Amino acid sequence: MTPVRPMDHHVVDPTGLGVILTEECWLDHITTRHPEMHPFKEMVLETTRAPDAIYVGKRDPSRRVYARKYAHVPGVGNELTLLVFAGNEDGYIATAHFAGHQLRSVGRQIWPSN
């Protein structure tokens, strides 16, 4: 895994897990392959810091999925859910994108607890 460096972004999620967004991940993967994400780094960090819900992945329980709904995302659309995928133990963000529809469950909700 990429070492944590000062230029990387660190936030703490509501469960106390430290979440890390590296510059490599943001520039080389997320914004390159999901170009609509380019202006929304702060939203990605906000979604991990203050999500609507956190899930453990249904098919890949080594992941947690942070979800936060946005009424308006300039240039992308309305009523979109930002999904951020991070390691369930190391907290490294793997990818992020906006979803307009969710067909099936992404996993078991771990926060807020029911």
Place this chain on the structure above:
Amino acid sequence: MAFQLVQTFNFEDAQHSYDRAGDVLYISFGSPRPAVAVQVEDWLAIRLSNTPPLFAGVTIVGFKRIFERINRYIESELPQRIERLAKLTLKISYDDQTDALIMRPDDSRPTFSLFEPLAPNLYLEKTLPSKDVVGIKITEYTRCGPLAFETMLGKIIDTIFETSSERDENAHLLTDVTLRTIDWNKIAAAAA
């Protein structure tokens, strides 16, 4: 009056990028474009653009873990049957009089076929007498189309992942046909 829509999927235009540290496979049809995802499950996002062509790409999170599951399915269910189809043309026909949508590979023109139910409003078209799957039909498309697509994806995913559940022969056939269209050598190289 009936009308017809034809969508061509050319897998040679597919570009992929694998993020080894994050274990994420990004596939785009052409260069990556802005899109919004339909999140199927935690691991699979289908990216749709608001400008044609509609399908912008697919993102698979936890690719190695997921590929292992799919590969296990292939090994157990499709020995010697995986072949590369570099180019698949899918013809999608909608008849507004019957409100039915049929999807078939463009080169598939069965002389005799029958439709077997897969789920409510969702049918597999099979040739006679060999019973090869050559198409998918959705009835009451205006009302049930999105749900039928969701059901179809769900059947494929459950066939791969829920191996302990009761065997659904038509779901297996649909999954086999879907997986046969993938270039597994390319996928395996990406995961290596």
